[in-house]
Amino acid sequence: MTAVVTRDELFDCREAFARALLEIAEADARVVTVVNDSVGSTKLGALKRRFPDRFINVGIAEQNLVAVGAGLANGGRIPFVCGASPFLTGRGLEQIKVDAAYSNANVKLVGVSSGLAYGELGPTHHSIEDLAWTRAIANLTVVVPADPNETAQAVHAAHAAVGPYFLRTSRMPVPTVHRPDYEFRVGRAALLRDGTDVTIIANGVLVSRAVDAATLLFGDGISARVLNMATLSPIDREAIVDAARSTGAIVTAEEHTVRGGLGGAVAEVVVSEHPVPMRILGVPGVFAPTGSAEFLLDHFGLNAVGIAAAARDLVAGRRR
Amino acid sequence: MAEMRERARTIRARDLRMVFGAGLGHIGGEFSAIDILVTLYFAVLRIDPADPTAPDRDRFVLSKGHSAAALYATLAEAGFFPTAELDAFMAPMSRLNGHPDRNKVPGVETNTGPLGHGLPVAVGMALAARLDGSGRRTFALTGDGELQEGSMWEAAMAAAQFGLDNLVAIVDRNGLQQGDFTERTMRLEPLADKWRAFGWAVREVDGHDIGAMTALLRGVPFEPGRPSCVIAHTHKGQGISFARDRVEWHHHVPTADEFARALAELEASA
Numbered sequence: 001m002t003a004v005v006t007r008d009e010l011f012d013c014r015e016a017f018a019r020a021l022l023e024i025a026e027a028d029a030r031v032v033t034v035v036n037d038s039v040g041s042t043k044l045g046a047l048k049r050r051f052p053d054r055f056i057n058v059g060i061a062e063q064n065l066v067a068v069g070a071g072l073a074n075g076g077r078i079p080f081v082c083g084a085s086p087f088l089t090g091r092g093l094e095q096i097k098v099d100a101a102y103s104n105a106n107v108k109l110v111g112v113s114s115g116l117a118y119g120e121l122g123p124t125h126h127s128i129e130d131l132a133w134t135r136a137i138a139n140l141t142v143v144v145p146a147d148p149n150e151t152a153q154a155v156h157a158a159h160a161a162v163g164p165y166f167l168r169t170s171r172m173p174v175p176t177v178h179r180p181d182y183e184f185r186v187g188r189a190a191l192l193r194d195g196t197d198v199t200i201i202a203n204g205v206l207v208s209r210a211v212d213a214a215t216l217l218f219g220d221g222i223s224a225r226v227l228n229m230a231t232l233s234p235i236d237r238e239a240i241v242d243a244a245r246s247t248g249a250i251v252t253a254e255e256h257t258v259r260g261g262l263g264g265a266v267a268e269v270v271v272s273e274h275p276v277p278m279r280i281l282g283v284p285g286v287f288a289p290t291g292s293a294e295f296l297l298d299h300f301g302l303n304a305v306g307i308a309a310a311a312r313d314l315v316a317g318r319r320r
Numbered sequence: 321m322a323e324m325r326e327r328a329r330t331i332r333a334r335d336l337r338m339v340f341g342a343g344l345g346h347i348g349g350e351f352s353a354i355d356i357l358v359t360l361y362f363a364v365l366r367i368d369p370a371d372p373t374a375p376d377r378d379r380f381v382l383s384k385g386h387s388a389a390a391l392y393a394t395l396a397e398a399g400f401f402p403t404a405e406l407d408a409f410m411a412p413m414s415r416l417n418g419h420p421d422r423n424k425v426p427g428v429e430t431n432t433g434p435l436g437h438g439l440p441v442a443v444g445m446a447l448a449a450r451l452d453g454s455g456r457r458t459f460a461l462t463g464d465g466e467l468q469e470g471s472m473w474e475a476a477m478a479a480a481q482f483g484l485d486n487l488v489a490i491v492d493r494n495g496l497q498q499g500d501f502t503e504r505t506m507r508l509e510p511l512a513d514k515w516r517a518f519g520w521a522v523r524e525v526d527g528h529d530i531g532a533m534t535a536l537l538r539g540v541p542f543e544p545g546r547p548s549c550v551i552a553h554t555h556k557g558q559g560i561s562f563a564r565d566r567v568e569w570h571h572h573v574p575t576a577d578e579f580a581r582a583l584a585e586l587e588a589s590a
Contacts, residue, residue: 032451056447059481064440064474071444074429075452076375079444094434095471099441104423117490 064112085111092305115255383438436469465497480519527552
């Protein structure tokens with residue numbers, strides 16, 4: 001049980017990402033940052049000033065963005081290829097597949113402002129398909145950190161690993177959900193709260209909301225386990241199977257379409273290994289209406305109340 | 321030059337056998353590119369087949385990845401792997417896939433196949449060389465139809481912006497794409513002017529004149545501070561009279577009779 005949701009202060013995880021990348025660039029001269037004009041929105045101004053030679057701006061050209069990263073990796077460099085997630089993944093997807101993943105290039109892709117973060121800017125700027133797209137690609141590690149601590153550790157883990165990596169970060173202010181001594185491990189879910197009646201599996205922005213949902217459920221006499229499934233690919237099958245066996249019901253929650261993201265990944269394991277009832281919470285296969293990120297998360301029930309309602313429904317169904 | 325021409329003839333014959341044997345392949349664009357590949361691998365590239373990952377090797381990227389058989393036959397001729405393995409082209413579990421895989425085939429630098437990928441990756445390779453302070457060069461061989469992909473022009477802009485005079489793009493200008501002439505499909509001309517407008521130093525050459533290409537490519541960069549573009553004027557199916565400039569030979573697999581006649585022509589040209 002490592003969950004400590006601290007709301008005294010909310011954090012924009014881009015800051016943690018930028019700080020971690022600066023540390024890595026200080027320590028390792030092979031590290032190069034590649035951006036598509038998005039210096040401000042990736043919060044990388046300090047890095048650019050500190051290492052101008054190792055900061056490459058390809059302009060507004062996401063196919064070239066990813067490809068240049070793959071070429072730099074061919075030369076022994078460790079490129080961190082950073083851009084707004086909807087454009088990095090949507091526009092550069094074939095480059096992510098071929099130049100990075102299939103070529104096994106040591107490229108670290110960082111999608112910022114993912115999910116519904118761009119809120120009012122609308123569905124063109126929402127990145128709610130990126131996890132389905134990237135997790136379908138072989139040989140690509142996909143990580144969705146939940147708070148600043150985990151974000152920083154995920155950046156360091158990406159640097160330490162050899163091979164292509166997609167790190168999906170948000171710009172929504174989030175509370176911390178992990179204790180300071182939390183240790184992020186690629187491919188391993190983090191147990192934030194144990195429970196026996198139902199398991200809530202979340203990633204990214206939805207993790208703190210899942211913890212809050214478990215608190216609400218506790219008040220109803222329902223014991224909910226909460227897992228932070230920060231690594232989407234390769235997914236922690238063991239933790240999912242154990243959740244299915246031990247709690248008999250699973251709710252997934254993600255800032256992503258319900259088609260093919262975390263919910264899909266968990267369901268694939270559940271139906272193959274230990275079928276139990278599930279609810280998949282996310283954006284329900286629609287383009288979102290106008291509204292801020294916070295508004296849209298509430299609109300789609302992606303909050304503590306919505307997650308708790310889905311969990312209650314599953315548990316009630318079993319008790320009937 | 322006679323030795324180089326003989327290598328090109330040998331590689332064409334092997335390519336023909338590979339495609340005939342596999343029942344799949346892209347003879348047209350392979351035969352337009354083979355003289356360029358021979359020029360690069362036997363007169364220009366600073367590479368060591370015994371040490372295919374040496375950090376300061378020149379890089380070669382086959383942006384037109386569907387000419388894989390020609391690349392494999394060239395790599396084998398250069399000594400990257402045994403020529404006997406060419407018989408396994410596209411055979412089940414062979415490492416000689418229909419498009420090149422760097423994780424399987426020594427000498428391949430990046431995986432290509434979908435068009436528009438190789439040149440952008442080559443830009444990254446050239447940037448890495450400059451960051452390293454290395455004199456290694458990067459050469460990318462592109463199709464001409466491939467230049468209809470927008471990503472190629474993203475790369476062209478970037479190479480000029482970054483002043484990558486250690487980068488060379490060679491356009492296999494055979495004038496044909498899978499379905500028709502390039503100019504009837506999506507016009508590329510004035511092609512040299514386009515590259516110049518994007519900031520490249522451009523030269524045009526007969527892409528089947530190994531001597532002329534050797535002289536040209538040994539002289540890169542053409543201008544300091546600019547990437548170099550060579551428009552190599554070629555013929556699809558060059559070397560087989562009845563395949564030359566014929567659109568259907570983009571991926572036509574020869575019949576037994578065509579195979580025999582093509583081989584006889586190649587042997588007669590020795």
